[in-house]
Amino acid sequence: MKNKILIDTTTPEKQFEQHLNIIGNEKIIFSGIFGIGKTYFLKRFFKQHEKYNVIHLFPVNYSIATNEDIFKLIKYDILYELIVEKKYDIENDYNIINDKADFYDIYGFINYNIVFLFAYSLHFIPIIGKASSSFLEKTKKLWDKYRTKSKEIEGQDDLVKQVFDFVNKTEKHYLLENDIIVTIIDEALKKLKQIKESNIKKENILIIDDLDRIDPEHIFRLLNVFSANTDDNVNSKYKRFSFDKVIFVLDIQNVRYIFHNRYGSATDFSGYIDKFYSYEVFEFDNTTEIANSVDKILNNIKTPEKYKKIFNLQEVSFVRNLSSLVLTVLIKNNTLNLRTLLKFSYKEYPVPIYPIKFKNYVRHENSRISIIIIYDFFKSIFGSYYGLIRAIAKSRKNINIETNIIDFELFTGMLLLVEDYENHNFQKNQSKEKSYVYQCKELKLTFYYSISEYNRFINREFGGNIIKVINEQNQEIEINFKIFFHILHKTFEKINDLNKG
Numbered sequence: 001m002k003n004k005i006l007i008d009t010t011t012p013e014k015q016f017e018q019h020l021n022i023i024g025n026e027k028i029i030f031s032g033i034f035g036i037g038k039t040y041f042l043k044r045f046f047k048q049h050e051k052y053n054v055i056h057l058f059p060v061n062y063s064i065a066t067n068e069d070i071f072k073l074i075k076y077d078i079l080y081e082l083i084v085e086k087k088y089d090i091e092n093d094y095n096i097i098n099d100k101a102d103f104y105d106i107y108g109f110i111n112y113n114i115v116f117l118f119a120y121s122l123h124f125i126p127i128i129g130k131a132s133s134s135f136l137e138k139t140k141k142l143w144d145k146y147r148t149k150s151k152e153i154e155g156q157d158d159l160v161k162q163v164f165d166f167v168n169k170t171e172k173h174y175l176l177e178n179d180i181i182v183t184i185i186d187e188a189l190k191k192l193k194q195i196k197e198s199n200i201k202k203e204n205i206l207i208i209d210d211l212d213r214i215d216p217e218h219i220f221r222l223l224n225v226f227s228a229n230t231d232d233n234v235n236s237k238y239k240r241f242s243f244d245k246v247i248f249v250l251d252i253q254n255v256r257y258i259f260h261n262r263y264g265s266a267t268d269f270s271g272y273i274d275k276f277y278s279y280e281v282f283e284f285d286n287t288t289e290i291a292n293s294v295d296k297i298l299n300n301i302k303t304p305e306k307y308k309k310i311f312n313l314q315e316v317s318f319v320r321n322l323s324s325l326v327l328t329v330l331i332k333n334n335t336l337n338l339r340t341l342l343k344f345s346y347k348e349y350p351v352p353i354y355p356i357k358f359k360n361y362v363r364h365e366n367s368r369i370s371i372i373i374i375y376d377f378f379k380s381i382f383g384s385y386y387g388l389i390r391a392i393a394k395s396r397k398n399i400n401i402e403t404n405i406i407d408f409e410l411f412t413g414m415l416l417l418v419e420d421y422e423n424h425n426f427q428k429n430q431s432k433e434k435s436y437v438y439q440c441k442e443l444k445l446t447f448y449y450s451i452s453e454y455n456r457f458i459n460r461e462f463g464g465n466i467i468k469v470i471n472e473q474n475q476e477i478e479i480n481f482k483i484f485f486h487i488l489h490k491t492f493e494k495i496n497d498l499n500k501g
Contacts, residue, residue: 005296005345007338008289009041016045019282026245027226029277031252032284035337038249039209041284046205053192053204055081055243059218060210061129070218071225075181076124078206078241082188084134121181182241189242203244212250216258223248223276252281290338291331294324300345307351310367311377319370322411323377326488333398335391340381352376356498359422368461371414375495385496392489396482408479412487413464416449418498419491424451426462435467443486444472 019025032038046054055078062073125132193202211219226246252273259269298313298320313320330336351373357363366372382388417426420438438447448467453460468476469483 005293005300005342007037007040007286007293009044009286011289012041012284012286013045013048016041016282016284017049019279020245022279025279027276027278028245028247029252029273029281030247030249030284031281032286033251033334033337034254035339036284036334037286037290037338038284041286042207042209042247042249051200051202053086053189053202054207055086055205056207056209057081058129058209059222060213062214063127063129070214070222073124073128074208074222075185076121077128077130078185079121079181079188080125080128080130080135082185082192084130086192186242193242204242205245205247206241206243207247207249209249211248212254212258216262219255219258220262226276248276252283286338287332287334291328294328294331294341297341297345298324298327302346302348303351304348307353310353311349311351311373313349318410318414319374321407322371322374322414325411326378329395329485330391333391333395335394336381344381349377349380358426358498362426364426364462369417370461371418371491372495372498375492378492385492389489389492389496392485392492396485396489408481408484409466412447412479412484413449413466415464415484415487415491416447416466417451417462417464419487419494420449421494426451440487443483445477445483446470 016030019028030038030042043056046052057074057077059070059074059077062070062077122132122135125135189204193204208222211222214222255273256269259272260267301313303312303314311319313323327336327341331338331341353365353367355363355365356369356372366376379385379388382391416436416438417424420436423438424436435448435450438449439445440447447469450465450467452463452465466479469479471477
């Protein structure tokens with residue numbers, strides 16, 4: 001069995017626990033960029049804190065047909081989670097009584113018609129992306145009662161219709177106190193809070209995850225529904241559901257863009273969103289810990305045996321060091337997320353090998369030029385050249401990275417093999433290295449470098465070596481992070497323009 005790569009979350013755990021324990025902090029927006037590990041963090045956090053009963057929902061999995069469906073599906077999803085995941089014993093809480101209940105006495109109605117209500121609710125289980133079989137298994141006794149009761153009222157179709165019509169009528173008005181499913185959920189949550197383990201007072205928490213990945217119509221409607229149910233002038237303690245806290249999981253910047261796109265850039269987003277959190281938005285940022293785990297992740301990316309001499313991330317080498325450096329920068333600048341990088345863990349990366357036709361009819365296999373092999377790896381991570389180059393361009397604007405890697409001369413020399421290939425055309429002097437001059441107009445720098453060819457195992461590879469770098473004051477300078485990343489950007493653009501094949 002594969003061992004999971006664990007990212008240290010100690011710091012954000014302490015921060016979130018403090019945030020969660022703020023008095024009166026009942027509505028929480030948990031914000032973080034896509035793929036940073038918000039869901040992983042929350043599941044791990046609440047698993048370690050047994051004082052909470054957590055219902056964790058993902059509306060992005062719903063098959064929503066109309067704007068009116070979203071809150072209805074939320075209710076049935078909560079009901080499903082209570083019965084299937086939280087093992088709420090609803091069969092013992094509701095018994096079939098003999099006397100017909102008053103349809104406008106909500107508790108009597110539920111008690112009398114519970115089996116029909118569950119028959120009705122079964123329709124929604126596939127729509128919320130859950131397994132009907134699990135729901136049926138947990139409510140077997142109710143279905144047995146349903147079959148028995150169906151026989152008892154055989155021929156009384158009007159009674160069954162009346163039950164379903166009543167459910168439909170109340171659900172059209174989701175703010176009504178006599179909403180049947182809400183009442184069942186409310187009673188179930190109250191009972192869960194009464195179950196004490198180790199004398200710990202339990203709290204009920206509802207998490208609505210991936211909120212910014214659903215249709216904009218549903219994002220704001222769902223927020224408004226919960227706000228309407230929890231405003232101070234209605235009832236501040238989530239009386240319609242017995243949840244002590246509701247956590248909305250999203251990227252606040254993404255929701256901001258969606259809001260302005262929908263309502264106009266002049267519309268006040270802050271004035272709108274602040275009613276959906278009690279204290280302040282909790283900004284989840286684990287990029288430092290993720291960046292520190294890059295080498296651990298690279299160690300678990302495999303290479304086919306026949307290509308290990310060319311591309312091997314499990315050994316210290318130019319390929320490994322440059323990959324680690326660039327990926328760390330991209331993660332710290334939020335242009336690469338953890339989810340994307342982890343897709344490559346414990347998998348074999350299929351190294352692409354192909355010929356490249358340079359200008360002047362020069363042709364070389366990409367395996368002879370390490371930076372092209374690295375470029376292909378990065379492009380596969382982002383899925384396309386455009387995704388990669390956008391990440392590189394964005395990271396260039398905010399380079400403030402501390403690193404122990406100081407081999408920028410080596411890295412930049414290898415970049416110039418491609419960036420300046422029209423100048424050197426891969427020509428070398430057999431008796432001594434030949435020097436070339438590369439002018440970088442944007443940085444107003446002049447690079448003096450040489451190229452060489454060396455044997456690396458069974459492969460003959462090209463190498464680039466920086467001799468010196470001169471600025472416009474004719475002073476020799478060292479290559480820093482900003483210079484290196486600028487040349488990296490230009491080199492990746494040049495590689496994309498090469499004639500491959």
